[in-house]
Amino acid sequence: MHKMNIARILLWLVLCLPLAVSAQQKGASVAGAQNLNLASVNAAVAMVGSNELVFGRNADRPVPIASITKVMTALVMLESGAPLNEWLVFEKRHTAAAANAYTRIRIGSTMRRADVLRIALMSSENFAAYTLARSHPGGFDAFVDAMNAKAKALGMMNTHFVDPTGLSAENLSTAGDLVKLVNAAAKHPEIREYSTTGYFRGNFRNPRYSLSFGNTNALVHRESWGVELSKTGYLSEAGRCLVMISEMNGKQVVTVLLDSLGTRSPMGDAGRIKRWLDTGASGQVAKAARQYAQEKNAAYNAVAQSASTTTALK
Template sequence: MPSSHIALKMKLKTLLITLFFLIFQLVFLAPLHAQTKSQSTALQKQTQSPDSLLPFLNPKRLFLRSERALIINVADGEILLDRKKDVQQPIASITKLMTAMVVIDANLQASEVIHIKRADRDRLRGSGSRLSYGTQMTRADLLKITLAGSDNRAAAALGRTYPGGHKAIVAAMNKKAKALGLNHTVFKDVSGLRSGNVSTASDLALLVDAAKSYAQIQTMTTIKHDHVTDLRKGWKVEFRNTNRLMQNKKWDISLSKTGYIADSGHCLVMQVTMDDRTLTIVLLNSWGKLSKYGDANRIRKWLHRADQQAKKAAKASKEQAAKVSIFVDALN
């Protein structure tokens, strides 16, 4: 075959391959690029992992009643949703996660019996408690009902019996916050009743990660229904987890804490597993008592839909790559 014919054939093959890849980009990559542009500027600046959901997420299509929200993929730190994540606000009983950490850090005797006293009552907001004055309970049980049941009187008793009392434990909480890099977090009491207990969604995501490293906290915050024992007469004091999603089989929750005072609105922090991803979810200042749960369920559906789209796109890309390979082989 003349050399001119061989050269012409090579040029034609190169042209066909180039044309094929141009069509592939227009048909398959252009829509993906358009979806990516719908993300906020802050999210676009992130370095995306190969299995990132970001190209398939449209924050504008997610309606939430929580004023502040943050979703982070724990595996790579990728932010999937950011709504005012760095705005400081009161955090109510989310505070109790830090209370529990410093109590555990102090290596105090878990079996020590602690008496509930009038000094433990909530003088600030008059909140109730399952623990009457005179109740005798182990420190371990007080920790359990503080975390799962969010009992303020139990938290106060833990603070009162900490070495040095309330002043010392609050100082320890703020010291630990600084060590963890929670630069916009301040604690004023152990229960979260004071509006001076403030943080941001970003800091709370770090707090959740730190709390997750404590097996006791992980276990106690995910109790669905349990009891603690008043040792005076062996009475059982029953309680349910304050996070209603713990009763929902659709959720796989490995750490959880709720919070509410008027100044904070309804708050919820969780670490969950969803579609083989471990996620930290922070919802702050939700306007209704049940709205944070509605928001969480909307987020779950939003993320699941994106996961299905990502898997569909990955499958299509794999199939197209196989077709390209066959086409190139045929030209050769």
């Protein structure tokens, strides 16, 4: 069974202390009285086009969001107006990645921007997301600045980005803020299409070669789910994450699930939310997942309590 490194969790919690205290003051959950059992530590559910939550769990708590970051990367790239048919060069990183950034893509090869965006979304290709930012007018740093400016414009007040891939645990957001991001991203048909592509054969030049990519969300392959937008994420600090637009109970629903234990836990939570909307059933989660959530919540609460005490003593 997975064992959390509590010391490491506390370390990065300290990094986002001001945001965590703010979330604690706002309240842990929008709809905490609703009896829905989830494996995810933080969650939000809303109807497409609305930022009002129909369910929330720790929805105002800032946490690392891993590759969910790439939804903002896609939004900023598309709104920059950069041509999708332009060939981009995969250049060697100018700074070291914050976490494992393994890729099969060869340094110096080229690919059309549209396809770079597609594999960044559907297959969570980190080198692709990095390349989109690197090719932005003004360069990499200007792209990250644009990500934060867009977050502010969308009212994502507890969100902050430091890189376009999600490899840094310092990319922070809340489940509630990510509902706003998903609703904004859903207005772009390219994000809907590219993020839900099941399989894709990407063609590169200089040299010429091709690679196969698969979607990281198994639910896009199931017609019964009607997935219209999807992004998964994982870091040890962030746990398993998923944002998605799918059909539930005859309606298009935004689901945000952050920080769960197992690879399939977000998909299981999506199923529990779907049944809850249809029947009101609370659902059940595995003992290991419950223990994981309890430990994570205890770590958050300890840091928030410590910060509150420190503030009171000043």
